[in-house]
Amino acid sequence: MFHGRRIKMFVVALMVWSTSALASDPMAVPGEFVVKLKDGVKIQQVFQQLGQVKELISKQSKAYLIKRPLVEKASFALQSLNSNPMVEYAEPNYIYSIEKLPNDPDLGKLWGLLNEGQSDGKNKGLPKVDIDAVRAWDIQTGSRKVVVAVIDTGVDYTLPDLKHNIWVNKAELNGKKGVDDDGNGFIDDIHGYDFANNDGDPKDDHGHGSHVSGTIGAEGDDGKGIVGVNWKVRIMGVKFLSASGSGTLANAVKAIDYATQMGVDIMSNSWGGGGYSKALEEAIQRANDAGILFVAAAGNSSSNNDKDPHYPSNYEVDNVLAVAAIDNRGMLAGFSSYGRTTVDVAAPGVRVYSTTPKGYKSWSGTSMATPHVSGVAALLMANEKFNSPKEIIDRIIFSSRPLAGLRNKVLSGGIVNAYYALTNQQAPADPNDPYQWDKEKKVVSTPHPYESNKTYTFTVTREGAKKIAVYFEKFDVEAGYDEVTFKDRSGKVIGVMTGNQDESFSPVAEGDTIVIELKTDNIINKYGFDISQVAFVTK
Structure with a gap:
């Protein structure tokens, strides 16, 4: 959050995972094909020729889902598969989509998800300067199999928009109070853990973590409140920032290691400040080794991170994805740090409307930008499996939509785009560049x-x-x-x-x-x- 005349904000935002669908017309899952073998042919006879066999779709269809390298053109893959004398037919793994918006009444206030030129409360927006969520939702609305750790001030897991999308440790929920029922070394960590107060209740006592969580995953299509980038997801509260919005290096390391131990998919970090720390870098590296994406806010100092590093977003670990903030007209936010080589992508971060324990609030900061990216990553992960966090980062950078105001400011030169990320397409150039x-x-x-x-x-x-x-x-x-x-x-x-x-x-x-x-x-x-x-x- 960015507020206060001379107050430095040490809270920023974190993570992103990814999945995709093929860039073809009509749309199909990238690299995936439905292949039926001719009668009498066994899959064992041809699997090395076809590609990775993911599954038998059904006994009735006698067709297999085949995975081919993403670098291979779809047209070439189809030609190769269909020319195999043991294949009856091969076709793309098409995507069929419904066409609807969620019925959450405050969607119109979420310019970062759907910008139709409405005001953000101060300035009129430029239509389509958003993350393209509506088109993305026709492909994917999220999955509760994806777990995002919000490493922050905690999460208010009782809020109506969040309570159904909160991670639950069932062993602790159904166990005895005061006992480490699952043997993970943390007592009563039902919805995560509070390292600021060293207890098992990560309930938010500040508001920042809940605001971040609402952008990532406020429940969608439930007829109330707002909607997050994901209609369905699991949000784990990992609190190390106190009610004042500050926390220590030691607790930051504990928070990251806890989320890694619990096997989350994404860490969303809306915090920063301090100098380089080997301990923190090593904790992030352990998360990377576990295949976890680490999304980090670029900072609110309006500085060039290429020249003046900001941590944790500047750590050179493969899973770190750094996020700058833009306003509703596509310009770099005045407070946002940037970096042509050290900041990867931008996202909506000015007067972003979301959940807090005391109602809905519009806040600004790279803290607010980061969960948009974390949310897109979670959508991607719900849609497709990636081999590493770096693959997800590469997809998000590749598919970002170019904006003139971001040229030379971030590596991608653009704003994260959920639709182009899901369809694995390169977004078109900015016509107003x-x-x-x-x-x-x-x-x-x-x-x-x-x-x-x-x-x-x-x-x-x-x-x-x-x-x-x-x-x-x-x-x-x-x-x-x-x-x-x-x-x-x-x-x-x-x-x-x-x-x-x-x-x-x-x-x-x-x-x-x-x-x-x-x-x-x-x-x-x-x-x-x-x-x-x-x-x-x-x-």
């Missing part, structure tokens, strides 16, 4: 540093342009307090930027003119900005 447009030199600068309590207004016009944007060679204003507002010729606000946004384009204005307005407060005067180019389209 000024990097692809014609450009001309244009020099505009604020004073360096700018003054307090000032409003600086600049107007840039390119005659004949149908769309226009400006390029900031350098952009550094006080995150969250000094803001640059962009307007078109009519005065309509088209976007806001704050924080450090070097080497990036402004939002796009329709027409030949863009107005840039910097408004400053009474303290902390930073560099300001330098514009070096104008980009435009004339057709």
Whole structure:
């Protein structure tokens, strides 16, 4: 969560797993084919020629589900299978989908899942700047076989939106109070464990962990409240952050090791801060060795993690997936840290609406972005098995939807996309990407540093342009307090930027003119900005 004038937030967000469906029309599961053998042919005679035999679909069909390498083109695989003289036929493992939205009444408030241009409570959104959840739900809505550990301030497992999606340790639930019934070394850990208070009750006493959990897996299609990325999932509460939102390295290591011991699939970590720790890195490596994905928030310091590492998101362990935050118009959030090589992907993180013990709240931060990615990973894992966390990370990066505001800011250059991840497709290019447009030199600068309590207004016009944007060679204003507002010729606000946004384009204005307005407060005067180019389209 990101709030408070000068308070550093050490709570951020964690994990992502993945599965997929084949990028074909109609859709099919990637690398999977239904193969029927000719009469009299035994599977033992041909299994080495066909690929991995996953199962006999049914005795009645006499067909087998075959897995082929994902690097192999579907058309080539089908040709190869159908040309085998012992095969009667082979066809893709097609996906059949229903077409419905969940009936949860507050879906319209969840712009990160479905952005139709609605306001987030302050700014009007840009349609389709979301994780594409609705199309993804036609393929997969989640599974309670997938367990996500929310390593945070705990989880309020009594909330109506969460209670049916909470992990349960049945041995402890049905055992004796005060006894370690399952012999795992932790007493009464029915829904997880509280390492901040060293007891078996991870109930949230802050709100942050419950907010994260709602984004990952608020129960869907139940006619009440909100819906998470997953309608069905199992959320394990692993609490090491106290009611104040802070925790220790020792308890962080304990929390990660507990979740690893209990065999979770994903760890969602909405926390960060402190320097490099070998102990923490080794705990994350143990999770990686167990095949667990570790999703981590990139941090809320508006800094470049390539130059100033942020932990745990900067650990170079194969299972770590680092997440930045964007607003509802596709721009990097002013508070969000970033990194062209150290931050993998971005997700909705500004005024995100979710569950807390005291009702529904809209909070901002990379904490709020991370569970969107953890949720997409859980959807993927419900749909397909991966061999390693790195395969999941590669899928999520590959399928992310490019956004101009994220170019050079995150490795993928885009926002996580649930639909393209499930279908194993590369998302199309951003049609409003000024990097692809014609450009001309244009020099505009604020004073360096700018003054307090000032409003600086600049107007840039390119005659004949149908769309226009400006390029900031350098952009550094006080995150969250000094803001640059962009307007078109009519005065309509088209976007806001704050924080450090070097080497990036402004939002796009329709027409030949863009107005840039910097408004400053009474303290902390930073560099300001330098514009070096104008980009435009004339057709």
